[in-house]
Amino acid sequence: MVYGSIEAGGTKFVCAIGDGDFNIKERVSFPTTTPEETMKLVIEFFKKYQNELESIGIGSFGPIDIHRDSPTYGYITSTPKLAWQNYDFVGTLKEVFDVPMAWTTDVNAACYGEYIAGAGQGFSSVVYYTVGTGIGGGALQDGVFVEGFSHPEMGHMLVRNHPDDSFEGNCPFHKTCLEGMAAGPAIEKRAGKKGQELAEDDPNWDIEAYYLAQCAYNTTLMLSPDKIILGGGVMKQKQLLGKVYKAFDELMNGYVKTPKLEEYIVTPELGDNAGTIGCLALARDSKLHS
């Protein structure tokens, strides 16, 4: 008996097969092209395991429809990726695999992974952000995703400009929202080179930390979670967290007494595996199935 994991990202898909202890038996990755091409590869991968496949956990780029009573449940909805607009993701898989499927956002899946087996283990309220090509956020309260009419879109919260930052922002919807100011492509546009090519002491990291600190500040005031986990490619810059703590303290100005920042605002313990482990855990935990 095995579980399936699908991390459906905007740039690549990662599919995996694992057991109930999250030991990964096989993992493959391929670029996100058209639904026809990409889903064909997904289906081929899982077909090999069809006889032992218990369930599948899916974490998808979005926006997605998560409402079980909606006629478009399981669809990717208004994504800027045209080929995937109004695409029946879960339905397409269900035509081939008659197994329970858990369906949530990519960042919720990573949040779940960290909650079950990483930095959020043992805590009741966990928030996870990915800071990469975009910024996304997910929140869990006692093992259940925080959601209402839809899933959160925390990456597009508004932020105020760093006093030295004249970058106009590059979110196609809001220009200067968090994603528009602090995701990888914003860093690249502002600095003229990619984040991974900037020196550790480049002043752009102070600017970046100022926005991430606002993200943590807003999150703290909205949810008072036990953990705020910051993941994604940009957080591989180890000097960032310390700068975030400093800017966070200044913004908070003593108003809320949070847990010790080194234990409160952290990077993922599962690293790049948070999504895969999260999807396997979602597949395993039947209360989240459709």
Ligand code: ADP
């Ligand atoms: P994705 O969001 O596409 O799943 P990543 O989380 O790796 O993938 O995000 C990619 C973005 O993060 C790019 O804009 C890239 O420049 C930036 N990035 C990746 N690695 C680093 C790094 N080590 N330091 C700074 N920025 C990085």
Ligand code: ZN
């Ligand atoms: Zn935005």
